Amino acid sequence: MTKFRANVTVPAIARSHACLLLSAFFLIAAIGPGTVPGASGADSPKRSDVPMTRPEEALARIDGRGSAAGFTELADGSILMAYEVAGRRGPHFATSKDSGLSWSDPVAYRAADGTPLKGSGEFNVIRLAGQGVGYVGRTSNGPDDPSHLLFYRSEDLGKTWQAPVRISPPGPFGVATTNDVIFRTSSGRIILPSYGYMKQAVAGTLNTAFEQVTGPRALGGLRKGQWIATGAHHTDPTFCWSFVYYSDDDGRRWKASRGGEVFIWDGRTMSWSMAGEPSAVEVEPGKILMVMRTNWGRLYKSWSFDNGETWMAPTPTPLASSGAPAQVRKIPGTGDLLVVWTQVGAEEMRKGFIRARLSSAVSRTNGAIWEFFQNIESILEGTRVEPGPIGFVRPEGMVVGPTEPAPERDGRYLVDLPDSYCRCSYPSAFFYRDRLLVGHTNARYTEEDKYVMPGRLIVLPISWLYGGANNMKANDQLRKMFPITK
Template identity: 45%
Template sequence: MSNVPMTRPEEALAIHETRYFHSSTFTELEDGRILHAAGTNFNTSDDGGITWSESFSHTDTAGNPVGGGGTSLVRLAGPGIGLAGMQRPTEGSSESIRRETHLAFWRSEDGGETWEPPIRITPPGIATYAYQDVLLRTSSGRIILPVYIAIGQASGPDDVKPPASGKLVKGQWVSTAAHFFDPRFSASCVYYSDDDGQTWQRNQDGELIILMDWNASFSYTNEPTVTEVSPGRLLMFMRNGLGRVFQAWSEDNGETWTRPQPTSLASSTAPAQIRTLPNGHLLAVWNQETEDEIKRGYNRTRVSAAISRNGGSVWEFFQNVESMHEETRVEPGPIRPVRPAEYNFDPGLPAPEREQEHILPFDFHGRWSYPSVLVMKDRVLITHTYSYYEEHPTRAEMILSSQKEGGFNQKLKVLPLTWFYGGKEPADNPVLARIYDQGNPNA
């Protein structure tokens, strides 16, 4: 285990400890300030993320709070900005709430000072959700919002209905849950707007699911994120439970997509972010863990960053944004379901057979995931969740650091662009340029 939680921490321009968990999103305003939103909270920075204003909230012109779960900000034309967020019914049965969760879009024409009432993006029916910080404005002006639908029985984020995954830390059981046993299926899709968010359409070719052995069986995708690699050519990353980040491509600005395929990036069951840098290179930020680490309950213990200088084929400059491990790059395993090996059923049921080599005691356990990413000219802002277990001072129980008085549940890191290139100035890779130059027979 590493005593250094990130690669070259001395290069960070600022590190903030906050309580915004996994709801942060950012955009640059017309006057150069950064606007940050998290749920229904807002604040601003006028020095590139080094310092921040106090938190404040907004109501729209109808008097309702602006924002919700899975918030995403985007620049509109001129000084305008838009915000997407999930809306849930405040009353009703669990079934109606699951069926009525939808995405809404707020517009501001004055840089976030005043807000119009929201426009519903997704129609009634199957519940629709979104990962935070995923709105994209493409070079054509089209706004892309990747979302996912979910069907199945009611479930909770902590696997509260067994089987429940976890492990022993200082002799006490703690959770390693990440929806490993949820009885539901999800699939990704895209909504897009060509009029600055006033009306929305859905991609033409349906939901994106993973075909296992083509159509022999299927696996889910959710919490998608999208970037524009070149004009009209979009790349989507998707969460799943198969040990890899999966990707899909669109050649028509988000209207149709290829079938999801695995990348070379090892991943636990957690979402990623993908961004295009000012120089055209791609930046990925995600939870990178091996199959063995996940089985030992180390899922969500390494937030990684990597650069692609050839449009997403080859990934380089692997760095640890936050990690319990020394390694900055791990090889992906076989494409198959993977979850922690230690789990339990209800009392009275037979104990499950488990993989003995992965059932180990630990003295420390933390988790960090759900990155948000703002790319600026000379720096990148990254937030991720942060918490760890520690012993209660007087009771025989483990408590999360984020639940203590004065605790925090998120880190915001302001990193120079050079950090993502091993501490050096960004440059193209001449070897990759020769290899992928199809017009050069001597490459």
């Protein structure tokens, strides 16, 4: 056992921080077994977390809805969902009048100028003043005016739409968002987490598109004896950086955050790395937490202390993740933070399970410590995965073209993929009264071995996030031990 020497002097501030951390440790430890899903007493049998943790508590599980979805509550109390309908182009809208348990038929709309509402794969809606609602779409006008964002406005609960205003100005790089990330801060400001991107102008990159290899190399594995792609952009060479657009007049005019873009700088290798597809939440007035997708085996985070106008350099979180986006929210009633993300560890990624587990976790410490890990959708057991060393993990199932030399691969990680293989990613997370609505891609194979991505919407009581209502008690003392400071 290591002991402090009598002549060691600990500064007062260090003693204070040490006391706080020790107090937090004992406070969390005192909760006892059974609080975090997967932890149980010696006499309690271990329950399966596949296909989800405690599925009997789900209020609804709806297939064919929820892919790339965005949600908002309308002025009449109903829920509006914009989402992707399989086999159709552009956004489709549906409403629910029973708290998300059933939905109207999907409808596609045109703006006042006669053009269909733009957008594909990243839908965002937000409630505006009166009976207003806003929708963010993305479009491109060719190589001279690449991917950019538009804001549409409706003044009648989404029944008719005005011609859009442009959010992102013309520029040489593409601009995009992920779905369900737009939100309003306590000041009334609308925040739209966004990212810029540029692609490598070289053919033959490691990329896959569903079941077809689009380059001379791809990632995949054998399912039922047949090769399928597992890449899901895991080795996409596109470089991304994060920022936000914000509006102080209900979406009529937009500004971009300033002070530099948010991406990862690795001082060891003197290189940049992408940080894209951000989601953000106001934790305290003016203090906003952003989480981002990276290629470094975990989610990264950045903070703003001026209501989204400038951002700190990103740093790693303790949340294991493949290259897939997350959603972060503040939980009504408790004020705790929620994260919903594709949780995958390094060993699982090497085996090809790149997006095989969609999880949730709660933080009562402003994002410092995460607890109450649950699986929302998974083909893998376990609800909490410890991330490996920070760095890129390449799956072993890499294949190359017929004229190239086959790569050396580690057979320990070349496993047959299960019939239930899926990609659970691009979640949405919407709190409505006593429940949480979570949508995701639900990309999978049918019994006829056809690859489909119909989307899935799961409705959960908020208590499910904590492993039960008994664990939802507010703990202001614990939160105060981890204040948000620059």
